[in-house]
Amino acid sequence: MNAVAYCFMNAMESEASATARGLRRRDPDLLDRLIEQYQHRLLRYLMYLSGNRELAEDLFQETWIRVLERGHQYDGKHEFSTWLYAVARNLTIDYLRKKHPVSLDGLMENEEHAPLEPADTRPMAWEVLLQHEQAERVSAALVSIPAEYRETVVLRFQEGLALDEIAMVTGAPLGTVKSRLYRGLNMLMSRLKEAQA
Amino acid sequence: MTRDAHDGARELIALGESLSDAQQAWLRSHLDECEACGHYAEAAGRVVRALRSQPLAADSRLVRATQMRVRFHASRLRETRERLWLVGMACLGVGLSATLTVPFLWRLFAWLGEWAGVSSWVWQAGFAFLSIAPALVVSALLLARGTHLTSNGEKQWR
Numbered sequence: 001m002n003a004v005a006y007c008f009m010n011a012m013e014s015e016a017s018a019t020a021r022g023l024r025r026r027d028p029d030l031l032d033r034l035i036e037q038y039q040h041r042l043l044r045y046l047m048y049l050s051g052n053r054e055l056a057e058d059l060f061q062e063t064w065i066r067v068l069e070r071g072h073q074y075d076g077k078h079e080f081s082t083w084l085y086a087v088a089r090n091l092t093i094d095y096l097r098k099k100h101p102v103s104l105d106g107l108m109e110n111e112e113h114a115p116l117e118p119a120d121t122r123p124m125a126w127e128v129l130l131q132h133e134q135a136e137r138v139s140a141a142l143v144s145i146p147a148e149y150r151e152t153v154v155l156r157f158q159e160g161l162a163l164d165e166i167a168m169v170t171g172a173p174l175g176t177v178k179s180r181l182y183r184g185l186n187m188l189m190s191r192l193k194e195a196q197a
Numbered sequence: 198m199t200r201d202a203h204d205g206a207r208e209l210i211a212l213g214e215s216l217s218d219a220q221q222a223w224l225r226s227h228l229d230e231c232e233a234c235g236h237y238a239e240a241a242g243r244v245v246r247a248l249r250s251q252p253l254a255a256d257s258r259l260v261r262a263t264q265m266r267v268r269f270h271a272s273r274l275r276e277t278r279e280r281l282w283l284v285g286m287a288c289l290g291v292g293l294s295a296t297l298t299v300p301f302l303w304r305l306f307a308w309l310g311e312w313a314g315v316s317s318w319v320w321q322a323g324f325a326f327l328s329i330a331p332a333l334v335v336s337a338l339l340l341a342r343g344t345h346l347t348s349n350g351e352k353q354w355r
Contacts, residue, residue, distance in 0.1 A: 026275070028268045035264050039255040060255075061263045068267050069274070138247045156213070157248040163215050182211040189244050 016076045023071025035064055038084060041159050045085060048154045049092050051143055059095060063088040078168070082161065085169040089151075141191035149184030156181055202227065206234045210241050302327075 022030035042063065046056035066087055074083045142150055148170075155161045155169060163181075167174045206227045209220055216224065228235050303324065310320030 026271050028271050031267050031271070032264050035260060035267065039260050043255040043259070044251070057259055060259065061266055064263050064267050065270055068271055134247060135250075135252055138244075138251060142248075153248070157245050158251060163212065178208065178212060182208045185211045185241060185244065186207075188248075189240055192244060192247075 019080050020074050020076030023074050059092055063091055082165045082168050137195050141188055144191050145187040149180050152180040153184040210238045
């Protein structure tokens with residue numbers, strides 16, 4: 001069992017260091033592959049972070065340009081996704097600061113952010129319709145909670161990051177991440193309950 | 198059972214899979230005894246499953262546009278780096294050749310000045326002009342053409 005875990009860790013490390021080497025070379029094929037691999041996860045994260053689909057798409061492109069320019073800063077010792085989310089987060093905060101002088105924490109106080117529209121699903125089948133409604137409810141509930149809680153919930157439950165990875169991405173202490181996760185989940189549950197009532 | 202115990206249990210439920218063995222054991226025993234926290238765990242599980250089954254959102258148009266933009270930007274960065282390397286090498290070459298030739302040129306100008314019978318400041322001014330003339334000409338040409346190290350081509354992918 002330990003040997004399997006060791007091999008798995010080794011494979012992950014060598015993949016991360018190969019990614020780091022490729023980024024230092026600015027290998028365009030590697031970047032193409034990474035863009036495809038992380039397209040959904042990154043866009044979803046940016047959508048929930050910025051609260052706006054169009055802005056998220058712009059930030060998606062800018063994030064990859066920044067990955068290209070600053071790829072040499074990725075050390076290959078951590079998961080690439082953790083570094084990628086940190087880059088995307090800093091870019092989003094920079095953009096929002098330039099656009100509106102508010103912090104990420106104050107983002108949701110601005111009511112002009114329209115609720116997100118979930119991606120289209122295939123039409124008609126009854127289950128698909130139910131899923132679509134459920135997705136809309138979850139999206140609406142998610143965008144209604146404050147941004148710092150939403151971000152933690154998305155990183156943990158949608159992107160599957162570990163708590164220490166979330167702490168690295170957000171730059172918050174581990175205790176804060178835990179408390180945001182707990183409070184965020186509670187808020188989400190109560191918003192969903194309200195929506196169902 | 199204290200209120201703290203319920204809060205603690207719910208916090209552990211929210212943390213999900215990142216619990217230690219001892220925490221998991223304690224949580225299991227608490228959930229066996231506490232119906233309210235059991236309901237909370239079920240509700241939290243439903244919300245987490247709903248979050249994980251949220252549809253994915255990126256489309257191929259965005260991915261292709263991003264890949265093209267990144268490739269274009271990468272080629273621009275490469276070109277800029279190559280140009281900077283060329284400029285650096287040219288500066289090095291000029292510096293070396295100047296170090297080698299300036300003393301000879303100085304003596305040549307001094308000899309020409311003596312031969313023509315002009316005062317020393319005249320041939321020294323001539324020497325200074327000849328030294329800076331190539332740099333002045335190249336600078337004027339580059340300014341007339343616009344800077345050679347930047348390009349605005351990236352905007353076409355936006």
